[in-house]
Amino acid sequence: MSLSLDVSPYTLRPLQPSDGTSVHRLVNDWSVVRMLSHLPFPYPRELADQWITSTIDRQRTGTAWHFAICDGNDLIGCIGLSLGHPGQAAKIGYWVGRDHWKKGIATTCLRPVIDWAFATLPIVRIIADVAEDNPASIALLARLGFNQTGTSRVPFLSRGPEPQPVLTYTMNRATQPVVPEPGLPATRILLVVAGVLVDNAGRILLARRPPGKPLAGLWEFPGGKVEPHESPEQALIRELDEELGIDISAGCIAPFTFVSENIGARHLMMPLYLCRRWRNTPTPREGQELAWVSAEQLGDYPMPAPDRPLIPLLQDLMAG
Numbered sequence: 642m643s644l645s646l647d648v649s650p651y652t653l654r655p656l657q658p659s660d661g662t663s664v665h666r667l668v669n670d671w672s673v674v675r676m677l678s679h680l681p682f683p684y685p686r687e688l689a690d691q692w693i694t695s696t697i698d699r700q701r702t703g704t705a706w707h708f709a710i711c712d713g714n715d716l717i718g719c720i721g722l723s724l725g726h727p728g729q730a731a732k733i734g735y736w737v738g739r740d741h742w743k744k745g746i747a748t749t750c751l752r753p754v755i756d757w758a759f760a761t762l763p764i765v766r767i768i769a770d771v772a773e774d775n776p777a778s779i780a781l782l783a784r785l786g787f788n789q790t791g792t793s794r795v796p797f798l799s800r801g802p803e804p805q806p807v808l809t810y811t812m813n814r815a816t817q818p819v820v821p822e823p824g825l826p827a828t829r830i831l832l833v834v835a836g837v838l839v840d841n842a843g844r845i846l847l848a849r850r851p852p853g854k855p856l857a858g859l860w861e862f863p864g865g866k867v868e869p870h871e872s873p874e875q876a877l878i879r880e881l882d883e884e885l886g887i888d889i890s891a892g893c894i895a896p897f898t899f900v901s902e903n904i905g906a907r908h909l910m911m912p913l914y915l916c917r918r919w920r921n922t923p924t925p926r927e928g929q930e931l932a933w934v935s936a937e938q939l940g941d942y943p944m945p946a947p948d949r950p951l952i953p954l955l956q957d958l959m960a961g
């Protein structure tokens with residue numbers, strides 16, 4: 642499974658072993674490497690390969706997420722988030738190759754990564770450490786809504802043993818600007834219904850939100866908003882017909898659990914139904930990707946934050 646975000650005109654995708662040459666060329670540049678505390682200068686070619694391998698391993702274990710910033714087929718920069726920092730924080734780091742500076746690329750690409758991280762990862766804040774003599778990065782973090790929360794001194798491998806002054810910037814989930822939806826209805830409740838379709842092999846159907854929709858690229862249980870005149874069951878029958886071309890009206894749909902979660906301006910209420918029988922073969926009708934996934938593999942698929950607590954429930958259900 643690979644995670645990619647479409648940040649027109651750029652693409653953000655996981656690093657791959659064939660990126661070693663590009664990473665080395667872009668990072669082995671004094672103006673880039675001097676701002677990255679862990680890297681020596683000159684930057685050896687094999688370090689690029691070792692680092693890429695470590696990003697792939699860490700993504701597999703869910704401890705860090707790295708995105709290559711690509712312009713067409715060309716890798717031009719990178720954004721990484723590592724988990725496991727105190728206070729449910731992720732640490733973000735980024736670089737852009739010198740030829741691509743001053744085009745707003747970091748601003749364009751960091752915003753959706755931050756939105757993705759708050760929507761998907763078990764974190765409440767994102768922190769960034771930046772060298773005090775890096776005014777461009779400091780201005781970028783301020784533009785994105787980070788606040789300075791600390792100072793420290795850290796050795797930078799490329800600059801010798803003397804620790805350098807570093808500023809820590811933080812963005813808390815709660816301080817992310819909440820943009821009220823136009824025409825927000827009187828109720829804050831967003832009523833969405835979703836179905837857990839289980840096939841004969843015990844696999845669960847996930848659908849990937851297509852580009853252009855909010856939370857694009859994340860995997861979810863098929864379903865959608867309940868219209869004012871509908872019951873949740875009617876809405877589920879309609880949504881699964883529209884999205885997958887299947888008919889669940891004759892099978893039994895059993896209430897399984899529900900999600901109740903604040904999602905910014907709205908509060909998501911999402912009854913979740915189990916469904917093991919339907920007519921027709923699920924087919925993506927709205928440009929979405931589909932995947933049949935075993936319960937153990939559910940955690941490998943980045944989902945909206947409200948869905949994550951459902952994973953252990955489904956694993957228990959499928960194990961029982």
Ligand SMILES: Nc1nc2c([nH]c(=O)n2[C@H]2C[C@H](O)[C@@H](COP(=O)(O)OP(=O)(O)OP(=O)(O)O)O2)c(=O)[nH]1
Binds near residue numbers: 863946
């Ligand atoms: N279907 C579904 N939606 C989910 C899940 N988890 C989760 O946070 N959501 C959220 C994402 C959206 O904010 C909302 C679903 O809205 P939607 O826009 O996909 O609904 P829809 O199919 O009616 O779409 P539209 O016609 O309004 O475009 O619920 C999930 O597992 N399944």
